[in-house]
Amino acid sequence: MATTRKPHRVTLRTYQVGFGDCFLLSFHYASAQSRHILIDFGSMKFPRGVKGPERYLEIAENIKKVSGGSLTAIVATHRHQDHIAGFASKEAAQVLASLNPKVVIQPWTEDPRAEMEAEEPTAVIQKRGSLRLALSAMQDFAESALAEVKRRGDRYPRSIRRAVEIIGEDNISNQKAVRKLVELGDQGKAAYVHFGSKTGLERQLPGVKVHVLGPPTLKQTDRIKKQVQDHATEFWPLQAAAARFHSGAKSKSKRQVLFPGFEVPAHRIPPELRWILPRLDHLRGDQLRELVTILDQQMNNTSVILLFEVGNRRLLFPGDAQIENWSYALEQSASNPKLAKLLSEVDVYKVGHHGSRNATPKTLWNQFAHRGKEDQPNRLRSVLSTLSGVHGHTQKGKVPSHSLHTALESDTALQSTQDLRKPSLFHEIDLPVN
Numbered sequence: 001m002a003t004t005r006k007p008h009r010v011t012l013r014t015y016q017v018g019f020g021d022c023f024l025l026s027f028h029y030a031s032a033q034s035r036h037i038l039i040d041f042g043s044m045k046f047p048r049g050v051k052g053p054e055r056y057l058e059i060a061e062n063i064k065k066v067s068g069g070s071l072t073a074i075v076a077t078h079r080h081q082d083h084i085a086g087f088a089s090k091e092a093a094q095v096l097a098s099l100n101p102k103v104v105i106q107p108w109t110e111d112p113r114a115e116m117e118a119e120e121p122t123a124v125i126q127k128r129g130s131l132r133l134a135l136s137a138m139q140d141f142a143e144s145a146l147a148e149v150k151r152r153g154d155r156y157p158r159s160i161r162r163a164v165e166i167i168g169e170d171n172i173s174n175q176k177a178v179r180k181l182v183e184l185g186d187q188g189k190a191a192y193v194h195f196g197s198k199t200g201l202e203r204q205l206p207g208v209k210v211h212v213l214g215p216p217t218l219k220q221t222d223r224i225k226k227q228v229q230d231h232a233t234e235f236w237p238l239q240a241a242a243a244r245f246h247s248g249a250k251s252k253s254k255r256q257v258l259f260p261g262f263e264v265p266a267h268r269i270p271p272e273l274r275w276i277l278p279r280l281d282h283l284r285g286d287q288l289r290e291l292v293t294i295l296d297q298q299m300n301n302t303s304v305i306l307l308f309e310v311g312n313r314r315l316l317f318p319g320d321a322q323i324e325n326w327s328y329a330l331e332q333s334a335s336n337p338k339l340a341k342l343l344s345e346v347d348v349y350k351v352g353h354h355g356s357r358n359a360t361p362k363t364l365w366n367q368f369a370h371r372g373k374e375d376q377p378n379r380l381r382s383v384l385s386t387l388s389g390v391h392g393h394t395q396k397g398k399v400p401s402h403s404l405h406t407a408l409e410s411d412t413a414l415q416s417t418q419d420l421r422k423p424s425l426f427h428e429i430d431l432p433v434n
Helices: 052-067 081-088 090-098 131-155 158-171 175-187 247-256 271-300 323-335 337-344 362-367 402-411
Strands: 009-015 022-028 034-041 073-075 103-107 189-193 209-214 305-310 313-317 348-350 381-384 413-416 426-432
Touching (some): 022 052, 022 313, 034 052, 081 090, 090 175, 209 323, 209 337, 305 323, 305 337, 323 337, 337 362, 381 402
Parallel strands (some): 103 189, 348 381, 381 413
Antiparallel strands (some): 009 426, 209 305, 305 313
């Protein structure tokens, strides 16, 4: 049965996956048909008492029921575990595969046909950049850091071990999930997107416009290759201390790995030198933690940013995009009135990076015209999928950010998965479309 020209209603389900993202966006048409998009399907850590495989399968079965056995699209914003791990869960992945998604959308850096030196998608490759190569090397390093902490863990403080294990695990290549996404794309159409590119969704979603706001390609801007250490006007206070490496620190780190696996027995170390070994171990652990944190932030800068425009509704899903990813779209909006208007009219905002301080730039926040107190007409709705105590090793770097969370509670109608209680599986927002 053919659909009418545009949806009359939009529903967003935010599933409880702890520290991760999983959303089902549904467009309802007057013909009683609906079209459904799964945006991310992963977790780094589930709430207490929730087991990963069971929760992934429970969500997949719920999506199958809600969607009537058919998915229009899957969006995997980037390859972090907390966004794609569910695709590696065998039973859940089988359920999703049975829904035959017509389009699978990922960032351009995931294109398996692109060469490692690509700075744009396959169709316009220029062999001058090296982002895919750098990301691959980063993932190799994350794996090595995890192995070192597991091998020498008792020599590092508990806080350092925990940070390296959590962040490092999130940054390994997640090959099972990556392969499953490629297979799902082969079932229908795979789209590897960048700022301004097409997704293929417009053909599947009559009356819906889908705007890709990120990530940019390296030809559009090379900022996603860099990691901003601090940004007084964009980041939310309190601000995490930046990881800044001196040449001496780098060379020291290199000297420490010249002989991998080599350990000096404690009884062979002169007594007058033993006092310094714990200090050196602590320094080494700090460096590992800082490096894997930088890798984590770098991968976030490949996140897909999608803005859905349907009738009078604007829904924004930025994945884990941080300021380097956002900067290109925000600069374009300064000279593009149409884009600026789209951002100002956002009335549903998926909070970036689980409430991280640097994933909701203040320039973006200040553009949201529907921010306001409870009596604000058409007040901005925000959805936050997060779990406290997982990410951030200092009070200043905790996720979710206290100052951002306070602003969300004050100026938006906030739904947070931290407020979900058993047996609730999801939050739901249902909006009429005019």
